[in-house]
Amino acid sequence: MFSLFLAIAGPGIIVMVADNDAGGITTYTVTGALFLFSFIWIEILLGPVAYICQEMTVRLGAITKRGHAEAIFDAFGSFWGWFSLLDLTLTDFLTIVTEFIGMTAALSIFGVPPLITVIVVICLIMSMVISGRYWTWEKIVLALCALNLIYVPAVFLVNPPLHPLLSGFIPAFPFGLTGTVIFFIMANVGTTIAPWMIFFQQSSVVDKGLQEKDIKYSRLDTALGACFTVICAVACIVIFATLLPKGNIQDAATGALRIMSVNRAVGIAVAIGLFDAGLLGAICISLASSWAWGEVFGWPHSLNHNFKAAPGFYVLRLLILIGAGIIVLIPGAPLILITLFVQVIAVTLLPAALTFLLLLLNEEDVVGKHKNTKIQNILAIIIIGSIIVLATLYAIGTIFPSLFG
């Protein structure tokens, strides 16, 4: 039974851990430094939220054997199909730019020039698929996911104060419900579910060849991934709340540098974690887009194909990575603007992707006996509705920064 789970596990853990990408780690570090341990309970609540959304993609992928992009084209027609595909590509591209920003910043701490980082990362990502086997790729990415948990041993090195740490598990707002607190709640919710995650996991389930009978273990895989993502987020918050309380930091790399002056080992761990988070994000997000285009255009689009067998799939992925890498290397490129713009663009796609997911999971013709139950629908509607409202407010807050103080 356990070996069967090991064979099926992968897509859920990968998507959830990759959710803690460079942007996510930055959000947690700034949150920890600003609001100390008070956001821990919010991160714990967000675990089940991510699970409920992603579990639906497992059922849809395993039963229909189609990725989310193809499913949208088929069910809702070409208008919504093209909208989703193009918006996904733009959002993914800009998000990968932010992953490169995180990775170059992390490695610059060790004196690695950004050009070298970009070249090495692109070569590394493309070399993972040389074997033309999904399993090989998945094993490498799972090892990178394990490295993402580097924040956990780092927590034991910082010796967090026990009482404030435990009080962080109790739902409360010790800093009040000010505009800034609300803005950071929205930012943390925004990092929990991103459009690429829905497309990625559904395509991943299809590419791995998971079937209806595998749904039970795939759910477990997704739940385990949700636990890992929460553990990593909480660990990150604890480190920054302990070592840089009330520290005015803007990003994780600056935080890692400042932590290095307090505790060198932890600072190095934070920098490695940030690089790994960006790498995982770039791997998964570039795949989400390539899979989507392959599905819609009918190109061979499996990681079980080598480059010769699926040139369109791999060339598109390579172009996305090179394009994003070049933007980061351009001197004076508006990287901060891009980072802010990603949130706004993502919000144009997130409600559509989640709504389509929910509607498809209510179609007996599509998912048969695996359609949502009444309880699943109530939970999904509450969660999806809340995510849409909070993510939209966050985007509006990004466009009009004075709105939340």
Added chain:
Amino acid sequence: MANPIRNLINRIREINEKYSKPRIKMSRPVKFALLALRIYLIFLIILLLYRFIITIH
């Protein structure tokens, strides 16, 4: 050079034809959801345009 572009345009035409009719049953909740999504997108576009205009001025 013209051939790959022509092939791409033809492929897009084929995709549009293949998916010209939504396969989902247009029940009341589905119609409502799609209408809400359209309104939501229009709202966001107006907001972005407004921000763009006030930034320019």
